[in-house]
Amino acid sequence: MADDQGTRTEIGPDTVVTGDVQADEDVVVFGRIDGTVASTTAVIVEEGGQVGPRVQAPTVIVAGWAAGDVVGNERVEITETGRVAGSVYAPRLVLLEGGAIRGRVVMDGTRPESAPENVPVARATATRTAASAPATARRPAAASVRAAREPVSASRARAAAANTAPAAPAHAVAGSVQLDLGEEIAPKDA
């Protein structure tokens, strides 16, 4: 999938980008992007990273904080440390225990109206429904062995090198998920 040429963009922890980022390679965010991030492969928001008001890629992984629309044309994963305040559009969603969403989850293949055209349209593959509370989100085996502070992108790269596919999501959710996270969802001061 991604990284087949071994290139990527990495926004460091002490870097702020204000504006639009368009990439044909993975974008890994340890810092902050205020604007739109679109990749034709993947966007990975690492712990401590902040993005918004829009992220779009075939695969979006949030271990940090995302505000606004999170559009995963194939898949969105919110890890144990991930926080999303806004709408998640994805045919497949993984929410690990500890991860949080405040906002809508849309899994019927529709995208926000203003979604750019440069990324393939999501196929509507979600047909099953399941309980949506994070406690029921089954943790993929790969995630439970992940080192506590290791960047998501590092384990992802290793999985790619070992030619193992990421764990398939256990559930599909149709409709709305509303989790009251109170103060917890607020971004940390950069």
Place this chain on the structure above:
Amino acid sequence: MAETTIGPRTRIQGRVTGRDVLVVDGEIHGTVEMDAPIRVQHEGRLEAEVQGPEVAIGGTITGHVVGLKKVEILPGAKMIGDVRTPRILISDGAVFRGRVDMDVGEG
């Protein structure tokens, strides 16, 4: 020191600021203002106002460059625009069109 890398297949429109070393293999249109060294690699392209303590140009910059300590224009570089810095190195094989202003204090 942490690093920010703009990959060869990435284009940024806007403003990039911060305290990380910035390495550009891709494209930035707008403003770049870092408190750490900036390096534009051979494939990198900036159409931007650029400021950093040290700016090393191996690719293409169209715009003004301020190097508070130093600016290096490396072989194969194409620099179109004015440069303001107390120290400047222009390598054999670099293309530079613009003015040089070396009348600034040490950053």
